[in-house]
Each structure stands twice: as C-alpha cells, then as structure tokens.
Amino acid sequence: MSASETRQQIVEVADRLFYERGFEATSFADIAKQVGLSRGNFYYHFKTKDEILGAVIAQRRANTIALLEGWESDAASPAGRILSFVHMLIANRTRIMAHGCPVGTLCNELAKLDHAAGSQAAALFSVFREWLARQFAALGHAADADALALHLLMRSQGVAALATAFRDESFIRREVADMECWLKAQCRAASGRSRRSA
C-alpha cells in the first residue's frame, strides 16, 4: 500500500476512535490494530500523537466545509440550509446519544488537557458559526447574524450534551421541533422588518 493511502487510513481510524473513546483514551496500539499495522511501522507515518490529532482536526475541518457546501447547493433558501444544520441532530442521533457531538466533546477534552490544539478544535465551531451567520445574514438578519448563529450552535451543543446523558431520542426530536419554531419566528421577524423599512 502507498504511504499516502496508509496515512489516510490512519487518520480515518484515529478520527473515529478519538470520537468514540476520546483522544487520551485512544492509544497508538488501538489505531494500529484497526488499521492492520504494527506499532513500529506506525511511526513511519506519524511521529507523535499530537501530529495525528492535527491531521484528524484538519480532516474534520475539510469534511465540515464539504458538508456545508453540500447543504449550500441542496437547499435554495437560507432557512432551508439552516434546517439542514438543525436536522443533523436527528440524522446523527444514535452516535450523539452514544458519544456526544464530535466537535464539542473534543473541545472539552482538549480544554481540560490544556492542549495546544484546543484552538484548532474550537476553530471547527467557527466554521459552523460563520456559515450559519452567512445564512442568517441572507435571511435579513445582517446586524445580529453572528449572535443568532451562536445561539443555534449553543442549542445544538446543549441537545447533544443532554442526549448523551439521558439517551432520550424523544428529547432530541422535541428540541429540534422547538428550533424549527424558533427559526420560523426569526424568518417572520426578518420579513416583518424589511416590510416596515420598505
């Protein structure tokens, strides 16, 4: 197998294990075993654990950007795009109830470890934040687009955290429905304002 293919496999397995078990709890041996590699050979591809973490975060960032671009082309309206974000909670509910939000839990873990990559992990949130802010701006909320983006991110994080603790799928669905209501209210507020100013 070529080096780049092996490297890619390592990153994919590490990505999954860091999510399912956490960064610290995942050992080189765990990753090497699932890739089908000896521990020794592992170091040919990655010198340190932090290097793998950096590659995993970079891949998550690229995947996130691709995901958002997909939503951008799938949905015509800003509101429809924001709904795609909200419905991610339902689409990924099983994994969320088992392991939480991949971004939120990684940020929390790295914050506690005082790890240098903490800011790069937090930047994954920024990718969502800026994309959501653009959608809210397009919706007519130019002035408070960032605050609305953060508010929705906040809700998704809260839902993920409690869904993990209580393993309650109906809670997720109820809160998603509440976010849909909230979003509709934001749409009305924006169109109401534009009518008044017209």
Added chain:
Amino acid sequence: MSASETRQQIVEVADRLFYERGFEATSFADIAKQVGLSRGNFYYHFKTKDEILGAVIAQRRANTIALLEGWESDAASPAGRILSFVHMLIANRTRIMAHGCPVGTLCNELAKLDHAAGSQAAALFSVFREWLARQFAALGHAADADALALHLLMRSQGVAALATAFRDESFIRREVADMECWLKAQCRAASGRSRRSA
C-alpha cells in the same frame, strides 16, 4: 489526622482535579501530591480509582442538593428560583470558560470511556432536572414541567460548551439575558392560561 478527615480531603482534591483536568488525566500521584500524602498511604483510604470517582460523584450530588435547597429558601417565587439556576452561568463563568460544566464534561468523558459510573454522573443532571421541573410546575406548567426543565438544562449545557470553546464572556451574558426573556414568556403563558381557565 483522622481517617475521615484525610478521606474528605482526598475527595475534595479529586473533585477539583477531575473537573479541571478530567477523570482519566488525573493520576493517583496528582491527588496524593496535592493532599500531601504518599502514594502508598493513598490506598489505605481508597482501593481503586473508581472508588474515588464514586465518592466524588456522591459528594457532588450532596453539594448540588444543598445548593438547590439554599435557592429554595433564598427565593420566594418559583421564577426567582429558576433565575438562581440561570445566573449560576455568570457566577461560575471563569471556571466554565476554562473547564466547562462539571456535570456535562464528566458525563461526556464517562460516556466515551463506557464507564459504569456514567449513569451515576447522569443522575446529577436528574437532580437539577427534577428540581427545575418542580419549579415550573409551581409556576403553573404542570403538564410540561419536565420538558421545560430539560429545555433550560439544555441551554445551560450549550452555553457552557460554547463558552469553553470561544472563551467569550459577553456570549454568556447575552444568552443568560435571552433565558431571562424566555422565562418571563413562560410566566406570562402560565398566568394567561390560569386566567382563561378561571
């Protein structure tokens, strides 16, 4: 020093370190050092790390119940009591921005470790949940008291998660203000309903 005093000191130090650094990342040596105990002597008080975790969770549970009882006597109205809960985010903002919510981050970590104590940690959420539900019921929201309690818990978790990632105090204050608005709306909805049914 008496055994019970030493034990209590161990639990307090472990509680703090589990919060600040995480459960797995905290070693016996870390705790022993801060208590001023040798590693060997440590095992006189606690046989396993899980035993310490159990004691820490039990203490957190007792502290939480005491906290809620304090709010119960401090504030006369259910709305005032709920506000005490909401304002906890501001009172603890510095620690939250550094290490997240003690309950949420512990639940997340234990979920990933597939640790047996995960359900006991989640029960800490239940203490808040049931207390909040009682306040909402007293407010006149008997039918959806639990859903409202979960909704507020969800928000506090979301705020804690993003506050840790972005270290943004103004975000916390803005979302707390939004929760106050939401709470007022719930009060109006309850009193409006009771007037109509009268």
Added chain:
DNA sequence: GTCTATATGGGGATAGAC
C-alpha cells in the same frame, strides 16, 4: 514501507516496615 525488538516513563495497585 513494514516488521520485531526494545528503551523509557508513568500509570494503578500491593506488601510490609514503622
């Protein structure tokens, strides 16, 4: 590019002297 063998450090946990 992959392997085995190994160095080194730290973790949890125990035994037994004081």
Added chain:
DNA sequence: GTCTATCCCCATATAGAC
C-alpha cells in the same frame, strides 16, 4: 495511619533488520 519499596502493565517512542 503513614511511609518506602516494589510489581506489573501499558503508554509513547526509537533502532535497526528485512
């Protein structure tokens, strides 16, 4: 109740043969 000394395991990381 506290200590030192020690065991064992597993972690990251390296060296060098193939």
